[in-house]
Amino acid sequence: MIELEGVPELIDPVMVAAFEGWNDAGDAASTAVAHLDREWKGEVFAALDAEDYYDFQVNRPTVFLENGVRKITWPTTRLSVVRIGGDKPRDLVLVRGIEPSMRWRSFCNELLGFAHELGVEMVVILGALLGDTPHTRPVPVSGVTSDPDLARTMDLEETRYEGPTGIVGILQEACTHAGVPAVSLWAAVPHYVSQPPNPKATLALLNRLEDLIGLRIPLGELPEDARAWQVGVDQLAAEDSEVAEYVQTLEEARDTAELPEASGEAIAREFERYLRRREPGPNPGAGPGVATESGDTSYLRDPGSGRTRPPKPERTGRQPEEPERPEEADGDAGGTEGAGDGDEE
Numbered sequence: 001m002i003e004l005e006g007v008p009e010l011i012d013p014v015m016v017a018a019f020e021g022w023n024d025a026g027d028a029a030s031t032a033v034a035h036l037d038r039e040w041k042g043e044v045f046a047a048l049d050a051e052d053y054y055d056f057q058v059n060r061p062t063v064f065l066e067n068g069v070r071k072i073t074w075p076t077t078r079l080s081v082v083r084i085g086g087d088k089p090r091d092l093v094l095v096r097g098i099e100p101s102m103r104w105r106s107f108c109n110e111l112l113g114f115a116h117e118l119g120v121e122m123v124v125i126l127g128a129l130l131g132d133t134p135h136t137r138p139v140p141v142s143g144v145t146s147d148p149d150l151a152r153t154m155d156l157e158e159t160r161y162e163g164p165t166g167i168v169g170i171l172q173e174a175c176t177h178a179g180v181p182a183v184s185l186w187a188a189v190p191h192y193v194s195q196p197p198n199p200k201a202t203l204a205l206l207n208r209l210e211d212l213i214g215l216r217i218p219l220g221e222l223p224e225d226a227r228a229w230q231v232g233v234d235q236l237a238a239e240d241s242e243v244a245e246y247v248q249t250l251e252e253a254r255d256t257a258e259l260p261e262a263s264g265e266a267i268a269r270e271f272e273r274y275l276r277r278r279e280p281g282p283n284p285g286a287g288p289g290v291a292t293e294s295g296d297t298s299y300l301r302d303p304g305s306g307r308t309r310p311p312k313p314e315r316t317g318r319q320p321e322e323p324e325r326p327e328e329a330d331g332d333a334g335g336t337e338g339a340g341d342g343d344e345e
Contacts, residue, residue, distance in 0.1 A: 004117055007045050007081060010091040014213050015115050017095035018126040019077070023166040024099075025189040026198030029126035032205045033096045039218045042080035042094050048110060050074040055101035077107075079114060090215060093118055099167045107167070108174035115180060123175050123182040124212065126205050127168045128198075131188035134250035135233045139204035140188040143212065146176040154212065156183060185209060190250075192243070193233050199225040 016036065018029035036042070050056075059075035077097025084090055093114070100107045115123060133140055144159040145151050151158040161169075168184055175182030185208050187201040203219070203226045210217045237243045 004045065004114075007118070008083075010081065010083075010093070010118055011089045013081075013091045013093050013118055013120050015093040015095060015111075015118075015120045015123045016126065016209065017111070017123065017171065019097055019099045019167050021099035021166070023127040023129075023168045025128040025130045025187075025194055026201055027196035028128035028187050028189060028198045028201035028205060030096060031197055031199070031202045032126050032209070033094050035202065035206065035220070035222065036082065036092065036217065037080055037094050037096065039220055040082035040084065040092070042082045042092075044078050044080045046079040046114065048077045048097070048107070050076040053077075053100035053103055053107050054098065058101050059098050077111075079111075081118075084215060088214070090213070092215075093120060104167060104170050105174070108171050111171065112174060112178050112180065115175075120180065122213075123171070123180055124209060125168045125171055125182065125184045126187075126209070127166075127184060128187045128189050128201055128205070130191040130194055132250060132253075133188045133190050134247050134254055135190045135193055135200070135230060135237075136247065136251060137254050139201050141204050141208040142186045142188075143183060143208065144186070145181075145183045146172060147181060150181050150183065154183070159184075183212065185212070192246070193236075197225075197229075199229050202226075 016033060018024065018033040020027065020030045024030050050061075054075050056075070061072050061074045063070055063072055065071070075098050077095060077100075080094045080096075082092045082094060084092065095111060114120075131140070143154075143156040144161075145154075145156045146159055148158055150156060159172075172182045172184050185205055187205050189198055189201050199222055203222050206217050206219065206222070237247050
């Protein structure tokens with residue numbers, strides 16, 4: 001029995017989860033949840049027992065000094081709660097951790113136990129995958145669910161993926177079997193610039209989450225970070241003619257695939273978001289007049305070891321959960337289960 005002493009009764013709570021590792025290309029998903037926790041000053045109320053779910057030779061603990069005393073931080077998954085006031089208050093339960101090494105069914109059951117005790121109305125799981133998508137275009141974000149009713153009412157894609165899956169797919173199915181509405185949002189990260197961070201993908205996930213749950217999310221410095229990231233990647237691409245040619249090929253394929261979408265619902269959706277952000281809102285940190293279209297912004301953290309040439313058009317990295325090419329999916333809905341960063345193999 002899970003007892004949550006000190007946690008207040010929540011208002012229409014939504015659980016938002018992300019896990020580092022295989023389902024988190026460019027650290028885009030875990031950074032999105034960390035951003036929510038930081039901007040809304042989340043309070044941690046529970047942490048899963050690391051001994052139950054993690055192989056410490058795979059995810060090693062870290063040692064640090066605090067006032068001269070050595071302490072250890074163990075890899076785990078933590079839950080925090082953020083209380084959002086205003087005219088239409090809605091609370092969030094944030095789940096942020098590392099994909100577990102073992103006992104996935106028990107792991108999901110424990111998270112669902114918290115969801116049940118807190119009265120969670122819906123679970124949203126964030127993920128990011130490597131894909132053939134150009135860094136110069138809006139980040140494709142696919143919204144998928146296993147619930148046909150939810151797919152119809154929330155304009156989502158009903159997942160038809162078959163193949164290897166990560167903890168995101170397992171948790172979504174566990175929610176479905178438990179009768180808890182669950183949605184997965186996947187951002188496609190360019191496979192030729194997969195090293196973290198990728199604030200452009202993080203921003204795209206937050207924009208899609210904002211539309212899904214009807215909350216205005218304070219973005220802080222994220223739009224500026226995203227702009228700087230894209231400038232940096234543009235500069236690196238311009239230094240190599242093969243890379244520049246490859247990016248142009250991806251752009252042409254993407255633009256051709258999105259011609260019908262560009263004149264329809266996508267423009268209306270972005271215009272609504274623009275108007276919403278111009279209006280003064282109840283949420284702190286989300287100032288009026290801030291347009292947050294994820295397609296024109298980015299930020300680069302150049303790894304200190306020097307530039308690694310992006311791969312040629314052949315697809316690289318681990319992408320077992322990508323049933324359709326990112327350029328075939330639109331920016332807000334698609335049918336993919338997702339895959340993680342190739343570094344997690």
